[in-house]
Amino acid sequence: MEPFRMDVNKYKEMLQKYLYTKDENALYQAGQFSKQTMRHNILPEEIINIHIQSLKEIYPDLPPTIDDSLNFLLETMISYGLAYQEFISLREKQTELESEIAVAASMQQTLLSTKKPNVPGLDIGSISVPAHQMNGDYYHFVKDRHQNIGIAIADVIGKGVPAALAMSMIKYSLDSLPETMRNPSQVLQSLNRVVERNVTASMFITMFYGWYQYETCTLHYASAGHEPGYYYSAKDDRFYEMKTKGLVLGVSDEANYEQVKVQLEKNDTIILFTDGVTECRVGERFLEIEEVLEVIKAHMHLPAQEAVDKVFRHFERLQDFQLRDDFTLIILKKQVS
Amino acid sequence: MEIKSCVKIRKEWDIVSARQMGREMAKELGFGTVDQARIATAISELARNIYLYAEDGQIDYEVITEVNRRGIKITAHDNGPGIEDLGRVMEDGYSTSGGLGAGLPGVKRLMNHFDLQSEPGKGTTVTAIKWVR
């Protein structure tokens, strides 16, 4: 930016014009002038100063009391000038922080990325969209050579950078579990100990872990205080809540996780999500779970990925495109039995 | 030529004397109204800090002359409790006034040069210079 010298003569002209004509155009000019001075970080006391100078030039016989009173005004503006400078430097700092967070968010995306497994007879759709830059939700798939798959979905209570850091830890703990450890309740027990040891007491992580056995078409699952998933039975044409008991991760290192199984038939569907889906707020009201399931059901005939995308679009629009919480949804559809 | 003077700070009233001394020197040196007000405000902040936190100290004034410029050098000195975390007090928003631009970061902005030395239990010295434009 080229240095900006306040032009006393220009200000004097504007002031003079206003004093003689009192017209709106002169005031418009004053408005433009003030924008320009702000762009160049001119402080209020300097503006008052050129006002005093201009006034003295226009009225050489300005009563000394007026002059003095304007100096008094100038003095009172000094603190405003300082506050304005502080504002500018804080704004710069904020921009810096925001770009740092943007970098962290894209790093997080790379770190936490997971590949959707391809398993014959199973159609999987998944989506996870953060409410802000950093995602406090997480999902993860693993597949072994027998086509069995592990599915993790987790939610950190808390948002932003701390939540994202906790999630990275979960991801690496999951990655370092031995391949033989596929028992959901065992997986959760092991993660629980990691969280208990490494995360502050004020941060909680809920998690659902499922193990899908390809041969038997059975999903074994356990949950650490996570939002319950739903099992849609095509034969009964209704949803069943996937109830299971287990404490949130990190509360007690003694926690046990009940393990349950469900056998999938043709067109049966498993729906997993975080509370960003179930606690979707429309105006003042939270959606009822029945309403959420209804929306999901209306899209279930589509290929799973298309279904989750469309369900997300639907809720995004319901909330005026302003997510209040991170949104994660996974759909597993059994195709042929 | 070197003009030096000083004002002791013990009572709140001394803050006013300190401001006044600074303003008069600044005027004589040829500072404009705006800079006079800034120098007075900077002195005011430093003197208030002595009065509030150290109870006893002084402000020294010095005219400094270099080859192509002249300025005023203000030194605020006390043997008070000192400041523990110098980095913190220079952060915007830290002062007890809730970060409305005043305090030590404000003094730094009002002047051209600023230096802060402090030893916990021993005292604090703040030096600030402003050059005539």
Ligand SMILES: Nc1ncnc2c1ncn2[C@@H]1O[C@H](COP(=O)(O)OP(=O)(O)OP(=O)(O)O)[C@@H](O)[C@H]1O
């Ligand atoms: N001369 C001093 N001796 C000891 N401590 C000091 C001294 N000057 C400042 N401090 C410490 O540094 C802190 C910051 O001082 P600063 O003048 O920036 O803000 P403040 O005095 O807290 O609030 P204000 O904005 O009203 O000045 C003070 O709260 C005080 O603890």
Ligand SMILES: [Mg+2]
């Ligand atoms: Mg202070």
